[in-house]
């Protein structure tokens with residue numbers, strides 16, 4: 307097991323600590339701390355920290371950026387100053403050189419994910435260095451994303467060849483990170499890039515839905531209900547756009563409340579997915595609907611999340627296990643990871659019971 311939030315120990319620790327917090331127990335305290343120990347040792351050793359950053363990159367799900375929000379939450383919940391120090395060590399490894407070298411850009415593995423993590427750290431530790439690095443990430447995204455698509459489609463072409471549209475790996479997540487960046491950094495070109503990127507993804511989605519697009523040119527067709535690659539991620543980016551109060555601009559259609567409402571209602575009524583995990587599965591949908599409910603202050607999306615969870619739990623009861631992978635009912639298969647395993651499912655269930663537990667992939671705030 308690695309350290310990252312996607313499948314590593316920090317996600318497991320986050321779930322265990324959230325469980326204790328929700329249940330007002332300390333039952334899992336020793337295991338939470340033990341699961342973090344190897345990461346603590348690695349971050350405390352400059353050479354090992356450099357090797358880790360070289361190996362996993364700066365991204366917000368599989369890289370150094372993914373460690374920040376969990377470490378900040380764990381610091382708050384466990385009242386352990388050492389965890390905030392670990393977050394600072396992590397952020398130090400998101401160096402200007404690594405940001406400049408990023409060619410993936412997206413939330414999962416690139417500078418959009420690093421940006422969300424740095425913003426989360428800046429909220430609790432408002433030092434100039436974190437803001438400067440967040441600014442570097444946003445400028446890097448502005449400079450590259452609207453003009454360059456990397457050969458494998460991981461970048462964000464402005465108008466053509468849109469091959470990745472989702473939150474995790476493409477347009478939507480980058481737009482969302484830039485919107486969050488603009489709220490703190492406040493540079494007009496960041497907002498322009500965010501709105502342009504979001505609008506490109508949204509128009510591409512409409513083309514797909516209205517059968518005007520060549521589906522073969524698109525990876526991760528975003529017509530699904532999930533947040534990773536689907537419509538829920540776009541709705542969440544649009545909500546962040548709405549919250550910036552920019553609905554009076556020429557981009558009003560991008561962030562139209564009516565469109566967001568229609569999308570969330572459709573997602574809440576959609577059939578449950580064959581997989582249950584947070585990544586591209588039912589508990590990702592639960593988590594995203596809860597985040598929409600929180601951001602919009604509308605309880606009915608909390609109820610939609612509850613309904614998706616109830617259907618999923620009923621199926622898991624019949625099968626005797628959660629379906630972590632398609633075709634695998636998981637009876638003999640335990641995966642503790644956050645996005646593809648049980649700790650993320652557990653965390654989403656805790657959020658249903660206690661909506662104040664933050665959504666870990668949206669960058670907080």
Ligand SMILES: [Zn+2]
Nearest residue numbers: 534535585586
């Ligand atoms: Zn996914």
